Structures are given as structure tokens and as C-alpha cells.
Amino acid sequence: MSMDRRDFLRTTAMAAATAVIAQRLGAVENTTAPHPGATTTPDGITWDKAPCRFCGTGCHVRVGVKDGRVVAIQGEQLAEVNKGLLCVKGYHVGGILYGQDRLTTPMLRRNGVLEPITWEEAIDVVAQRVLKDPKGFAFYGSGQWTIPEGYAAQKFMKGGLANNHIEPNARLCMASAVTGYLSVYGVDEPAGCYDDLDAADVVILWGNNPAEMHPVLFSRIIDRRLKGQKVTLIDMGTRRTRTTEHADEYLEFRPNSDLAIANGIAHLLLQNNNWDRDFVAKYCNFRGDNAPLDLLGKAISFEDYRAALEPYTPEYVEKISGIPAAKIRMLAELFGRRDVRITSLWCMGMNQHNRGTAINRLVHSIHLLSGHFGRPGDAPTSLTGQPSACGTAREVGTMCNFLPGGRLVANAEHRKDSEDIWKVPGGRINPKSGYHTVQLFEKFCTPTEKGGDIHTIIVQVTNPGQSLPNLHKLFLAKKGLADKFLIVSEVYPTATTAIADLVLPAALWVEKNGIYGNSERRTQQWFKQVEPPGQARPDAWMTIAVAHRLFELGHPGMKDRDGNFLFAMKDAAGREVPVWDYAHYGDINVDRALYDEYRLFSFYKHKNLAPYDVLAQSRGLRWPVVQTADGAWQETKFRFTEGADPFVAKGKGIQFYHSVTKDDKALIWFCPYEPATEEPNPDFPTWLCTGRVLEHWHTGTMTMRVPQLRNAMPNAYVEMNPEDAAAAGLGNGDLAVVESRRGKIELPVWVNGRARPPRGTVFVPFFDERLMINEVTLGEPCPISKEPDYKKCAVKVYRKGGEPILPVPPSPHG
């Protein structure tokens, strides 16, 4: 690099940091100033905006491109989410495009070897697999899909093939949050937003580790403390993490006992008579479970609710959870106060839970029972791990039982709505729910003659070969089944492409146009900024191309009710553009065409999305976005609260306008504590918890390609309590076997590292494809959300060549 260019880069870097500081010191930035579009600085770098490719926080960045490559990343100073800052993963979000083994050519496996083929051949292969038996074809996508990508897949499957076997990987991370919100408020996604973190007096973390997993959000809390504000942080978890270092209280609980803790708080609110009677009378009804369990349960009286909570005394909860009774009282006293604002945050600890719907309901219910809802800082909020689990998987409804915009396949009116927007014949959409993720892969990995009626899965933007639980059963078993066909669209080789029959090279992040939706309902748009390598192409194009091949072959589902191609698109002059032909894909903005149609779905549940051009000029807008009398587009920070939410009627105060009980009221649930599906016993005496690490994002397919991140965290490990390790004769770096009823792997031991599990618990991260802990995990799903539990199962841990000698942790159940 020349001296001039280096100097200019350093000057730009200094300016970026200086601007952030100016903002911190009170310089008022107009965050609503329209984005000016791509701009080029004198050093020849062109800058344009995009949301970060990594987590659900949705930080906004400026991407610097020169000579067709990303050369720099800076935080977007005008973004409300991150205010010019990046987290440590942000160091490397640009580098993820440039791993040396990017996939660049379609490949078909012949005689066990992947051989290059043309795109025309590849698209035809996919089409022929659909035609083999359209009912047995499935689509597995992702919370990393852009909104247009997920929408294209959704329309293709449900509106085209009349097939509901489409699922996102968000079934594995957010489904319990969805069923929690639906069963409490009648509509998905948080009422609050990140502004709650700026107003809360108390932040309670329910089994999550935001210091490592949502660092920019966590910084907002810590930053307030540095300014002298008092923010009480209560960390409830099953092991100490980096987050614990900042907590005022660390409350360690026995796995699954969060159910009892939540009930214990509710019990005391009633006993202490400091629940919010007025709030509950105006805004809430009570609910209990049906048998068998279902989403909406049954009405119960307040007396029923009180009686159900009777056993959950602090002493009983202490016995179940291990948290001292005095601390349960402390929590209840906090919730009983009206002079503090409380935000509860959670993520996978509550969602990847065998009773995930129940625990989600219970935490929402504590907030409702105590009236800690509806004011800035009073919020129960589930965070997301993927950049568009909300925007795509949840809002586009790419699950086996949903249609876009909060509709259900089982609802005739919803099907008609969708058929009208899609202009497909009435009756096209299948009313029967498809297979959820665990079922889908179970069917795929079951021989056809034994009822395995899924013959082909196309996977886009995710890595089930590493992220599914119980991998031997749900993924690796495919290997022996010659008539099963796995199609994988990816950017790098992964554990999934390793057994794929057809591999399709995909464009990544700013190599295509895109739109994401983050954890606070913020929809964020970006334009393509660099070309993808080789023959890599956007996933939306792949779906449209397959659809058109089927159209050519006469599949009736690829026609709308007028006989036109399902994905017909026109230019500004009204001429149809053959976007399925990649040479013409860029002739129009396909993202805009898909989004404009999808946007029509968003009004039904008052999740109104902004027009595409408005998004393009913003750094994201929180829906519902409505147009004001002066023509401006106004976002919504706080839903259901009068004055903040445009759909709350005047005089209502708080209005849950999608109420399950159709009376503008939310539901306070009772759900009982239950032990975990698989608890430790003398044969498998140790709890296994799995999760992520700071350095690697999810299965590491991107971050393991970045040398600095790989150096910092080169392989998975088993994190052990030092006393347990000593008892097993294990020290740092020694090889241990972690074995469950489902499988075993060998891992190096890490003791006294950055996190501290209690005795009888081990933690293993899932980012390492050479050491796949999901060969060991249970994955027992919540019976309502169908989301598997990755956070607790029973294992034995022993020195390689040795025998397990760890003590069985005490059980409250005798």
C-alpha cells in the first residue's frame, strides 16, 4: 500500500473514532437524515451502508469498497443501534467474504465425488427432484436468509407446490420465543426495543450471556454505568460467564428450574399483595395449559391461578433450583416495586428449552402481573442470534405452519388472503401443516420403505449437518440412503456440503442486494456492493430459476391464476424481464419486486413495513411504520402503548389489539415446573450445556476462515469445573471423552477459562466442525414450539482411556 493511501486510511479511521466520541459527548446527530447513497472518498473508496452479517443485534456498518473488493468497515455513526461502533466480530465481518475455499462452481456428486457442472444442469437437477414427487420435496432455510430470499422460498413452496414442508433453522433458535409471544399477546415479536436498555433501572438476564453474544447491546448497559447511572444487573444462569463479571447479583440455578423460579416470583407477588391489580384488571386474563399441551391453552380464573402457584414457596423453589429463598424474595420485591423499571432479556437459555414455550410465557407473565410493561425500560424481550430470524423466518412465516404476516396455513381466511396476494388459484395452499425441523430431518434420514417420505431437501444459508441436535439420527443417517438427495446452497464447504449430492455456490452479504430484520423489529436494507466470486449467485435467483424450469416443464403450481409465471416481474416500462436467466437478473431490482409484494402481507397483524425506497434511505426502521399526515414515515418504538403505537385507540392506555381472547387483553399464564427430559443419573451423571463463543459465530463457517479468529479460538473444548476435572484426573489440554446415550466425542479440557460451570456441569461450544458436540446432544423439543433443547442433557465425562468417576449432582427429586 502506498504511503498516501495508508495515510488517507489512517485519517479516515481517526475521523471515524473522533466522530463517535463527538456523539458520545452530546453532538446531536440527525439519525433520520436520509442515507445519501454510495459515496466515494478521494482515496477511491466507495462507501455504502449495510447491516452487519452476524448477530441479531443488527448493527449498521459502512462498507468501503475499492477495485471490486471490500477494503474497510466502519460503524455507521448515524445508526441508532450501534452509534458508530462495532463489536469484536465486527473486526472481521469484511474478511468473511475472502476465505480461500469459497465455493464458486455448482457441483454434482457422481460416484462419491463432487464434479463441476453448469448452472443450467444444476437447476434442472433440482427441478427433476421436485418432479419426482413434489410432496416429498422440502426446503430448509434460515434466519440468515434475506427477507426476499425467504419470501421467494415461501411463495415457491406454499404458493407454488402447495407444499408446507418448509422450515427455517430458526426453529432451532427462536420458535419458543414465537409461541411465547403468540400465546401471551396474540402476535409475535417484542413490544419494546433497544431503547428499553437506556431506561431500565434493573436488567435481568435469564440464562443468556450478552457480554459475548450481543456485545454492542451489553455495552449500552455498561456505558450507562460509566456515566454514573445506576443500573442493577442480575445474571441468572447455569454457569458463570463474562457477563457475570459485570453483574450485581449472580444467581446460579439448576437446569430447567427457571420454570420454578418464575413461578416463585409470581407466588410472592400475590402473597405480598404487591402485584399490579389495576394493570391486571384492565389489561390481562389468566390462562392455563390444556392436556395435551397446545398453543392457546384454556381460560382459568384468578383463583385457579393463585391456587396453582401455592406450592411455589421460596423454600420449595430453593430446593428445586438451588437459588436461596432470600434471593427469590429479592427478585419478587423488585418486581413488586413501581418505582423501578425492569427489562428482562433472554436468548437461547430460555428458547432452546424442552419447555421453552412455558418459560417464555412465565417471564412475560411476571411482567404483566407486576405491571412492568408498556413504559420504556419495562419490557420482557427475547433477543435473537441470527441477523434476520425476526425479519425473515418469523415475519415472512417460513415455518411449516405459517403464512407471511402472521397468518396460518390452517386458517381458511388466511389462505385466501395469501392466495389473493400471490394471485394463485383458490385452494392452492395446503391447509395441513408440514413437518417441523426435527421431523423433517427424521423423515429424510428414515428409509423410504419405513415411512421416510421426504426424499429431497434443499438447504439454503445454513449448516444443519453441524447445528441439528442428535446428528447421528437426524443428519448422518442420510449417508446410507441412496434414494435421498441433499441439495446445499453455501458459500464455503461445511459439514452439510460434505454429504450433499448437489452443491450450489451462493453469494454472501454485500455480494447481493438484501433486507434483514433484527431483534427490535428494525428492517434494514442494503444494495449489492461487490461481485460474488466465480459462478456464485444469490439464493433468490436459484429459487426463481428452479421455479421457471418447473414452469417450462409444465408444473401447474408455477402458474398463477392467470396462467402467468409465479415469479413474473416487469420493468418500469411494464415489460416482463426474464429474471430467471441470470444474465438478466440484474436488469431490475428483484429484491424490490419481491419485497413490494411481501409488504402487502404485513398490514394484517399491524406489522406494517416501510416502502422499499424509504428503507433504502434509512438505517433501518422499526415496524409498524406508518405514514403521517405530512407524508413522513414514522416508526414505532413501543407497541401496544397509547401514544407510541399508532394502532392503539385513544383512551385505551395499553391495548393488545391481537388479543387471544379478543378483548384487547394479554394472558398471564400458569405453567408448572417439570424436570428436564433427560436428567443426570448414575450412568450419565453430568449436565451438558452447549452454546457459542465470542470469537465464532454459530457453526464457524465464516469465522473459522478468518485467521485472527481461528488463532484466538482454534478448536472446541469441554469446559469443566476445576474440582470435577481434578477428580477425573484431568487438567488443561487433556483429552476427555464426553459421552451421551446418543454418541461421544473427544475434546480437550479447559479449566478456569473465561466461564465457570458449577460442579456436575460441562459446557461445549458448537462452532467446530471437527468436534461436533451435536453428535451428543439430545434435542428433545418443546412440545408446543418444536424447538429442541440444546442446553441440557446427561453425559458422562472421563479421561480418554479412563472411566467416569464424577459424582452425580444432587437431585431435588430424590
Place this chain on the structure above:
Amino acid sequence: MPPPVTTPEPVVISLVLRLREEDALRTTTLATLRAQVGLELGAIRDSWIPLVAETPDPRELHRWLESLPGLASVDVAFVEVVPQLDTPRYATE
């Protein structure tokens, strides 16, 4: 943990540092930062310092800065993206 297997190219980064309030800590930390070769400190405003550096491993620098007792926070503002050398993905390759 196994030793690093790569030597990446240096990249230009900028960080936003926040000093703690205690005078003695601030003084010591500023002296440490000024003495460190390769760090360019910008204008200090209140407790905030913009910093530019060129380093092959931003995270190592970040960790070192976080370990300084006089710094309350270290945040990232800008990162150069440099094509890395062709390197094996795993130490065993």
C-alpha cells in the same frame, strides 16, 4: 490451546477508548499508551480518546487495551480489510 498457525497482514483500525475517572489511573494509562510504539492517539476529549493502530491481530491489541486498569471501555470504530495469505483452515491441514 494450540499455537497460532498464521501470520496475517497488518490492518489499520481505529478504536474509541474511555478512561476511568481516577486521576492516578488516567495518568498512568495515558503514559502507557503514549509509550506504546505504533499507537496514534487523537485529541482527548473529556474521558474519551480516539486511537489508530496498524496491527496483524486487532483482537490481541484490543485484549491488551482492555487489560489496562485505567481504561473503562474499548470499542471498535473502523477496520481495514486486507486479503490474507493463503493459509490452511486447520492446523492439521
